[in-house]
Structures are given as structure tokens and as C-alpha cells.
Amino acid sequence: MGGLLFYDWNTLPFVILVLVLSFTIHEWAHAYSAYKLGDDTAYKFGRVSLNPMVHLDLFGTIMLLIAGFGWAKPVPVNRGNFKRPRLFGIIVTAAGPISNLVMAFITLFIFALFQKYGWLDGMSKGSSDAINIFFQLMVTINLRLFLFNLIPIPPLDGYRIIQDVVNLRYTDKLVKFEQWSSVIFLLVVFISPIRRVTLDPYLRLIYDIADALAKPIFWILGM
Template sequence: MDFLAFDLQQLPYVIVVLLIAFTVHEFAHAYVAYKFGDLTAKNEGRVTLNPVSHLDPVGTIFILLFGFGWARPVPVNRFYFKNPRLAGILVSFAGPFSNLVVASIGYFVWYGLLAAGVQISPLIVPFFEMLIWLNLVLFVFNLLPFPPLDGYRIIEDLVSTDMRAKLTQFEQYGMLVFLIIVLTPLSHYTIDPLFQTVLPFISGTLSQFFSGIFF
């Protein structure tokens, strides 16, 4: 189907991996916020690995159609944090970091199976490829310094209070710039080169590390 971002053979793997990646990402935000004293996400049932609690229908459809989407944002109330800046940074970073962890687990299991001489079904290979690739994409993508991504939230907590106030004033325009960069042909000159260099580097580094463990 030409209107989809993925072909029909990839689609089942994409759906399963999205369920895993989005769920783990949002759970990580909610769990870290909860551990720092914010019960907001917990009270809304977000400290869970149940995908139903985290998936956004529109965001899921977007990623299937355009290769770009989102899950339901985790509500965070900084009022409950004893150290709002540190807690805010760690809560924001927890989501992307969880995707890096999932990709690492994918490599670990893959090379572990190969080292053990397990006969791997051809149907399983695309799953591991998609699991690793999509989680690395989410790791890098969510660290971009544009609202509403986690990278932007981290920058908010790193800068001074005055600068944070100024960033808030221009946040709506930042979101517009972000959408233009991602959804228009400008992506060929902005996002695409970044992913074509950073993703292979991270993937290659993880591959070498885990292959070195088993071989």
C-alpha cells in the first residue's frame, strides 16, 4: 500500500515493535517521575507496561502513514520534585534512554542466540532488525532540541530561569519549525543527514560491543 510509510511485509513487525517501544518509553518517564515523588502519572495509571495506557491513536496512525508519530505524553508536575532541575532532566532523559536499553537488549539477545547456535527462523530476523532500528530512531529523535521532544525539555532544565521563560514564549514557534523540518522536503537537508550519520554510528558501536561479548 503506497499510502503507508512501511510495506505490508514490515507492517506486523512495526506494529509489535511500536507497542514495545512507545510503552517502554512512556513507562520510563512515568516511573522516574514517580520515584522522584510525583504521583501524577501513577494516579492516572501510567506507571504500567500496558500499551493501552500509553498509545495515542492519532500518533500511531501518523507513524504508520508518515514514519513519524507519538504516544500519549506522560503528565509531570514539577511541584513535587525536591530538586526540579535534576529530576526534570532525569525524567525527560528516561524515555529516550529506555529505547536505547531496548535496542541494546535486542542486540544482546540476537548475538546470544547466534553464539548458542540456535536455529533462528527467517521470520524472527526482521523483528530483531526492526526492534533495534526503531528504538534507536526513537532514542535519537526524542533527543532533538525541539518542543515537545525530550531533548527540548532537557535544555529547559539546563538553562537559567530567565532563559527558560524566554524559551517558553517561543515554544509554539519552535513546534512549528520542528513540524516544517520533519514533515516537509527540508527533512532531506536537516533530519535525514543526522540520522544517516548518528544512527549507523550508534548501531555499529552497539553491534561491535555485543558481538565482542559473545565472539
């Protein structure tokens, strides 16, 4: 921890770089999948782009730096443009978290290549340490974003998936739940006893997922 920050000051430049990459790919995945499935709303807003400036949300980024959890600007999606609104809506929503999972896998694969072929050998300690920190943060932050976004609290992706999955007769109940969502979110993130009971055990899955992703990589590379 670095004072008010969730991350240490020494790693902050790497954290910011990883956040820019991870948030940008996450939101691009939403926008691109919506565009390919027939909705050009995000495209018209310039969101089918890998330009970080069109995706980053200032408050969401600050929250991630302070609390370890955050978000980018929501991608506008008009489900009425889909041939199968609910199914395609789920696909578009899930594309964001899945992109974070894919990035974590790719990072682990590249890091395994570095280890197998000794690409860090001969580098200065500062350079090798910097590369190790970057790889570690790319994996942990992307897995954190993957898990965090699947929590069924608005405006997170998990809640949008629930909206598309549940029967329409429960819509009114979901709307009532949305009124309390901000309060629930703040309680879970900032009240330590509640966070320890609810969120922390859930996020410990990061290590289990990382281990599950690493096993096939090590098998492929014969490590």
C-alpha cells in the same frame, strides 16, 4: 515504503508490535522514574503501567507509520514534587529515550546469541525471516525513537531537557519558540528538501550507534 506508509506492508504487523512495545516501555520509564523520585502524578493517572492502552497516542502512532516519526501520550509530571526539580526533571525526561537505547542494546544482544548458538538453524525460512525482521525493527525503531525524542522541539523530550538546563531568564524566549514549534516540526518532517538537510543526516547516526552497541556485545560473546 508501502504507499502512504513509511514501512512496507509486509513488515507492518512487526512494526505495530515493535511500536507497542517501544512506546509502552518509553512512557513507563518516564512515569516510573518520576514516581521513584517523589512525584506520584503519573501514578495517580495510571501511567506507571506496562499496559499499552494507557500510553499510546492514536495520532502519534499514525504519524510514525506514515512519516517514520511519532510519539505516545505525554506523561504528566509535577516537578514541584521533586526535592531537586530541575535535576530530577532532567532524569525523568531522559529516562524515556534511554529506555529505547537500552531496548536496542538488549535486542542486539539476544540477536547475537541467536547467531552464535545457531538457534535459527532448522527453522523454516518463514519463521527465521520473521524473527530476523522483528529483531531488525526492534533495533532500528528504538534507535530512531531515541534520536528523534532528543530533538529540542516541543513536545519532544529533548526540548524538556533544554527547559530544565537553560537559565530561567531565557524562559520567555522558549515560550515564544513554542508558538512556532508545530510549524517547524511539520516543515522538517514533511518537506523533503528541509528533511534531507536537517533530519536525515541526524538519523543516519542510527547505524553508528548500532555499530557501537554491537562491538561490546560481540566482544563479550567472543564473536
